[in-house]
Amino acid sequence: MKTAFRAGASALAIALAAGAAFAQELQIENESWWQEAGARFDGVTLRGVTESTPPSNFISDVLAPKFEELTGIRVDVETTSWDQMYDKAIKDMEAGTGIYDMIYIEQDIVYAYLARDFLVNISQALEENPDLKAAGYAEENFTTFADNFRGEDGDLYGIPMEAFIKIYLYRTDLFGDEEIRAAFQEQTGRELEPAKTHEEYAEIAQFFTSWFQDKGEDVWGSTAQAHTGHPASWYEFFESVAPTFGVYNWGIDPDNNYAASVENGGTMNSDEAKEAMTWWLSMRDIAPPESVQSTWTEVATTFAAGRAAQGLVYGENAAWIATDDTKSRVVGNVGVALPPLAEGVMEAAESGEGYIGYYDGGAFGLPVTSKNQDASLLFLQFMALPEVQEEWAIAAPRITLDSTYDSPKVAELNEELGGYYDMLRDQGYLFKGAPAYPFHAQLREATAPIFYQILTGDLGVDEGLDQMAATAEQELSDLGYRQ
């Protein structure tokens, strides 16, 4: 008992010490301004709720204590699961209880929150309260990802705190192995390089699965985020795979009465969507067996465990997979590339008509129901100061300010990540977040049961996608968006 207690206390002490060490490294400019600004909120405690992710943990462990040290304003950030976070935030704002002063807004939910007028217009609030405006904070410093959190008026309704793209991750040690390269060339007649097309990707995946199967090793040719009962699989298909086949916005045309079926002008059950689904399922079938139970987290751990040669992985996991040898077996052996694409998709993305994958991230928003809005505005600006960004980017691979790319530590990490940050900066514009739908979760949940049946094989690809398109249109009619 005593030993367990000591171990627990030691772990807690190490965690606190790590947070404190980061906090000490943060040098905030104009400290006296923050002290003065905070003085008027003596005794105030801000409460936030967010998903438990590395970027959010940095807020609760490092930024919140530092902010309290400067201003005297206590900040309690509750980090919890994705489902719980939404449950708590939505209930609080819906009921108007005002428990939370800050809430995490994932890019795909912001449109629903804006439609319900849940959020404070931060640009306007700072303009109307110049005494609360911190000198180091500037909206124009944000990367273009911040545009996802702007309303129709162009104002900002959330302070971006994480941003990443879903990338094609591959094992450089396997792709560079001479024996493997020779065998691959002999079998396919071409060099083993990261795939640019779906055919190439499938060829590489099949090659690696067979190669390691023959050797009796547990390595497969691809990952697959293909859980048969969790929305992670739905997202992988509609936000990461379907766009690479030219199916955008989940196959729904918002400019055409939210049509989903081909019959009405949508693309959810188009030939391209069916081809995408067939291809993805074929990759799932040669992925590690746990793929049918994998969400985004398990895909990352599968890759980090060295069980896959390549795969689509959320960028928020790239840093620890590539650098943390306490959690990853593939440290130093990770390369990044753009996802494989069908013909014409890159051209469409470059012209702004399409996109090649998912640009995800989140912001901290200020609920209109908050009882401490002014104090919250201070903390939200604190999160966006240039001087806190470098350490934050090291602790979690996220960049929300343009200036962060140039900092020395980030440049160093970029090398270890195989150029991930370069890709985020230079080619991030080719990726796109979720479409601006206010019915995000509603549509997903209405169609997900059919989607899962396609994954289990209870429904064929053609029949399943046809049913999904019809169900999507019915749901949108029921919700009043489709006339």
Added chain:
Amino acid sequence: MQSNRLGWILLAPSLLILFLFGVVPFLYVAWLSFHQWNPFAANPDIIYNGAENFRRLVFDAAFLASLGVTIAFVFFAVVSELILGYVLAQAFMKDFPGKAIFRTIHTLPLIMAPIIVGSIWKLMTTPSIGIIPNLLDTWFGLDLNIGQSAAAAFAVTVIMDVWHWTPLVTLTLIAALVSLPPDPFEQAQIDGANKRQIFWHITLPMIAPAVVATVFIRLMDALRTVDEVLMLTGGGPGSATRYLGVHIFKEVFPRTNYGYGSAISVIVLYLTIVACWLLYVSMLAPRNQK
């Protein structure tokens, strides 16, 4: 008169809490069930729609499928727990080496939160990585994949529930068995009754109230199972383990279909009451009439 008033005063806090946290939410859910309300619809207002939600339920294939798998789940889980719980209770009535340790270990699952139970079983059953698929493959050449096989996922959820809740049944039945008077059993043995006859004609009738109470508790719990299953399978593969609790959760929380979700909740409450009443009538009412 004075003691009566004092009694009500002492009861008042409990009654108030029960009213605020039990009756009021129920009335709110019942009221919502007659309305259409999705805060993320084009019209987010609460709109009265009469019995439309209940009419829709009757033709809702997803709800009916969920009801079907839930009934199967409840049947297999509760019956298994009852049989296993009785066997274990009888075993614990006797002395054997290590009994105290075994009884403690056997009771441990009871103190675990359902979400933890779901996490543990997820770790143990993850295809190709979990210990159970590994052992089944090594020993019997069986491929257990709860992400792909509906039957396997269903069976694992039942086994998980049995693992979690059998100790409750065991403890309840031990309490019932301990309280039985020895005379009828001695008399039956003198009269030459065998073990089966003693069980059917003496033990079972005498512990019937405890059995019914235990079945009531387990039936109500199993009908509203959410956390464990959501963590283990998410309701999948497909809709194979989308039990009513999970179905309601997905309707109400992610889909924010508050009106329709409330209607399902009311119906499930009604079905639970009916099931318990039928059980009571079939098992205890004839006995009481005698």
